[in-house]
Amino acid sequence: MTTLLIYKSLHIFFMVAWFAGIFYLPRLFVYHAMTDNKESQEMLKTMERKLLYFITPFAVLTLVFGLLLIFEYGREWFKANTWLHYKLLLVITLYLYHAFCFKLLADFKHDRNKRSNKFYRIINELPVLVLLAIIFLAVMKPYS
Template sequence: MSSLLWIKALHIAFMVAWFAGIFYLPRLFVYHAESNSAEVHQQLKTMERRLLYFVTPFALLTLILGLILIYMYGSAWFAQSSWLHVKLVLVAVLYVYHGYCFKLLSDFKNNRNTRSGRFYRIFNELPVLILFAVIILAVVKPLLY
């Protein structure tokens, strides 16, 4: 079996694991922002920290394997794949989102959160929308320019 297919399968598997955490973490932020209990806050601080640090290696492995795939497909393929250029911009937004989660984690850890549960509910939708767009781009591969 081709090593390319193994790398692609691992890329997808790590992406799914990363997204599981990226979908759940803002939901924990919602609960944290809406709770008035010190005990609940302490529990959520632990859960948030563990989850973010657990999924960060998946984000890094997704990136590394994605770059390996681009390298294996070659520069001519990359130049012709306009859908991939858009996908990479969206993926960059996801990495900024992931990094911003560390800032939010710090705010909660230091009791500096000023945002509402509603903000975190909306914040939770961004990766869902990007995931749909990325999947459509990767599967359909539309010619964009």
Template sequence: MSSFLINNILWLKAFHVIFMVAWFAGIFYLPRLFVNHAETDSTAVAEQLKGMEKRLLYFVTPFAIFTLLLGLAIIYAYGLDWFIAAKWLHIKLSLVTVIYIYHGYCFKLVKTFALDKNNRSGRFYRIFNEVPVLILFAIIILAYVKPM
């Protein structure tokens, strides 16, 4: 692999991680807003949270898109043989798929709260908030340790 390609891959990886961190900051915070929303009895607070939830989700969605595009560019840069051989990557991509499904489900939850139709407890959203944390731990270990 030429030094030009290696340098480009390093830039792709750097921006992939930057956008992933920005995305996950929102993915970690949004369910905390859901907890507060589910537990409030105040209409004024609920209305404020509706706006915060929607703005946050729409703010971090481009970071999710850039994370995906840069990840695909990295795979392309390394090539098909590397992709086939990188068994750890296949597991990582499965977990990444779960996170994108989680992100999509957040759109449904934002809409549910916007329509005042939430029927889940703050406890549910506290547990929901832990899902991306655990998946991120696994993704990072797979990406950096490459255990297989």
């Protein structure tokens, strides 16, 4: 087994684990925005916080193993594979989304959410679309 395949396997594993949470967290925000029940709000605050802090190491490890893959493939490979440059732009978008979730978490924690459940339903779909584009780029490599 080569180092490259180990890095690739771990990159995919941590990405899947990260996305399991990044898909579910905004759904919790939807429920939180819909309820006025204080007990439910407190339970959702706990769930949101625990989930975001649980998946953040997966986001970091996804990045670490992705970068190790790039270094393993080498500089010339990186320069020649334009599809990867587009993928990385989308990945940066996902990390910004992840950071934005921390801001939303803080808003709910301090009871200052002003957004509707419809807003959270919409942002719940964004990482799905970005992931779809990333997968197409990684599999089809259209700009190689």
